[in-house]
Amino acid sequence: MKLKKAIHAILSRSRVNSKKCLRFRKTNMIRQLLVLIFSLIVFTSPAHAWWNKDWEYRKAVTVDTTASGVNVSGPMGRTLVLIRLHSGNFTFTEALENGADIRIVDTDDKSPLPYHIEGFDAKTGIATIWVSVPTLNGGEKKQLWLYFGNANAKVGEDVAGSFDADYMAAYHFSEGPGVAPADKTANANAAQTAPPGVNDSGIIGRSARFPGQGAITIAASPSLAMAAGAPFTFSAWVKPDQLAGNQAIFARGPMVIGINGGAPYVALGGASTQASSAVKQADWSHISVVADGTTIKIYVNGIEAGAATAALPAIDGPILIGGADGAPFGGEIDEVRLSKVARPAAMILAMASAEGPSGKLVNVSESNEKQGSGGGVLGFILGKIHALDAFIIGLCMLLLGAAIWLMFTKIRDLNKADRTNSVFKKRFMEMHEELVPVADIKGIDPAEVAYIKASPLGRLYETGIDELLLRQKNRGVRPLSGEAVEAMRAAVDAIVVDENQKMDKWMVILTIAISGGPFIGLLGTVIGVMSTFGGVAMAGDVNVNAIAPGIAAALLATIAGMACAIPSLFGYNYINSRISAAADEMRVFVDRLITRLAEMQADAAETPPPYQIAAE
Incomplete structure (x- = not known):
């Protein structure tokens, strides 16, 4: 019989452990799946092998002669193409100050193309680069690779080689x-x-x-x-x-x-x-x-x-x-x-479109690819944040941290108040009409006395009892006058006000986060958008890839403001409702307490309570 019980216990534990193991495996698989999905969304893998390991970064440059770029048809042959770089699509701090480490590589990611730099100003964040594309046709998207990030690189441009032999x-x-x-x-x-x-x-x-x-x-x-x-x-x-x-x-x-x-x-x-x-x-x-x-x-x-x-x-x-x-x-x-030579009409249109303000022919990718890893879009956007936007985002995050700390503290305090009030109310109901000081309750131990005195209702109760005993000591056992009852109520109401102030303390942080966070974030976004359009205007490049990175980075300020305000709004409404409920409970309890103490005093005028007889 004992052997059967032992076997049954072992099998039971085995089933429990198997269920726990299965749950763990399911949780682990879900966690790994989420990580994989997140990685696929945030990161992109390099499409080709790396041209030269001495270069740390690269970005894709697309020459688009389809309807989405410059809608041209027919062959153009070797074509000189303008690439515009500015702070919205290029991180100048990751390249040499004079752009000497710039290299342009063909679609195969193996063949460097002749190019030359007309202007490269890292301080203003504007650069113009001419590259000779060996073969370009209408109706195609040709991807080139722009490499940079080699501190030891020497100037690699070839000015004369950028122009074909048919240029005079x-x-x-x-x-x-x-x-x-x-x-x-x-x-x-x-x-x-x-x-x-x-x-x-x-x-x-x-x-x-x-x-x-x-x-x-x-x-x-x-x-x-x-x-x-x-x-x-x-x-x-x-x-x-x-x-x-x-x-x-x-x-x-x-x-x-x-x-x-x-x-x-x-x-x-x-x-x-x-x-x-x-x-x-x-x-x-x-x-x-x-x-x-x-x-x-x-x-x-x-x-x-x-x-x-x-x-x-x-x-x-x-x-x-x-x-x-x-x-x-x-x-x-x-x-x-x-x-x-007579240049083809397609080349003339491509030249006018690439070099003019519209800049539809050439699109510079939004993200950098780093050697050995994918190019993170989120990381690229973070890298485009202006200093003032970074300060505003940091301010919103600091305000969010303060709001989260306050919400955690307030909910913890309110939960503690509910627990201590629950213990007190149980003792209060047991006393019925014979209210005595908490320490004099039958069967109560010192730990429970301290626990009850820490509750808001317990403090109200102790104040009311102290006021009653003080009047009994000074005036004896006789019915309380209306003025005495109001004086007792005022003393207890003072504790109510004190408890309400404790619960409301620092709640202004949440109201600031709710009302101020979005406006602070919006300010950062407006400043970032203004800076982006200013840089694009200076660079003369108005294609979407020139504008999108800067605006995306600027929108992070608004996201930070909303991230600060939304949790604070939910937390404020939840905490405020609990504070209101606690305040209502204290107000109702004060009415019950004062009324019962007045009744006790009136009854005591006829029959003194046991604890008063014992004291005499």
Whole structure:
């Protein structure tokens, strides 16, 4: 029999342990599943192998010629593409101060591409980088990789190699005031004269400024020769101060490209064509002229705006940019390029879209990828928080911490009050009409006496009993007057007020968190959004990837404010309801206590209570 019981006990324990083990396994599996889901959401794995282990970071750069970017069709071949970096899409503190560690790698994540940096300012958080994409076609998304984060890297840019062999000359006008523009191609067709002025905030970095006189002169050279019937492409960004009159942008021999009454035109001896509409005054416009041997076309902002049937004659001699005899130009010019081929229309549109304010062609990814790990979107957003936003988020979190501590303390105190009140009320009901001091209750031990005296109702009770005994000592056993009853009530009400103040103490922290938290967070968001748009305006890049990271980081301030306010609101309502219930209970108890003490005194006038007889 004993053996059967022992076996039964062992089997029972085994079943219990098996159930516990199963529950543990289920809990552990759920925990692991949640961790996996969280990891998949927050982190992204690198799609390709790492190009070079000496570089710590990289980010994806997408050249988008589909409908979601620049909707172009047809092959473009080797194309020069502008990448704009700013504090909204690039962490300058993780790269070298001069950008020497920047590298651009092709889609295969193996082949470095020729590139050069026109401007890189870590202090203002703005950079412009030109990269030569070897093959680009319309209707595709081509992903490149931008590597950075190598403290030992040497300058890796290749200025001349960034331009294909069909470029005759290219001018960024990135030089300082009084310096003649340099040709960025391998042809080295540097200008002989400097522009009259420069503007540090051109369409892409610096631009050349012309006050209506003083054109730039470029001497003739074999690489600038234009044979009869040969193809040719001219492109430039133009910002006229005024639209009236004839203003030459490019002039060489019989060929003049300019604006007349604001309408772009190209004149070639007897042949000419003019755009159907005018450009905007004091606004940047992309103007291109393409000659293919039989037709000359003019493009405005990447769209064909005029055409004429003509072929180029043989043209030689110096080139003038920014004015000509009888056609002075007033305004700014940037990014002038001359090619000895007819660039395809798709490339013209892509150039205008990539380099202009819209910036639809190139999208820089929101997150950095770190070597050996995925790029955390949340970590990237946190890295974009401005110092003032970080302070505001920290303030909200500090306020939330104070609110949580207060809620925990108040709920703990209220629970303790409920427990001690419950013990007291049980003793109070047992005494019926014979109320005595807590220490004189029959069968009570010192520990319970201390426990009851710690309760709010117990303190009210002790005060009422003390007031009654004081009157019995001074006036004897006789019925209480109305004034005496009110005096006793006032003494007990004073304890009620004291208990209410204890329960309400520091509750203002919750009200501050509820009302102030969202406004503090909103302030941080407004400041962050303002800073983001300011940086985007300075960089001249308005695509969604330029704006989204900064705004996402700014919204963390609002999230912090709401995270502070929402728990505080729920906690305040819960705690306040319990405080109100406790206050009501004390008020009702005071009425019962004073009424019963008055009745006891009236009865005692006829028959003294036992404890008073014992005292006598």
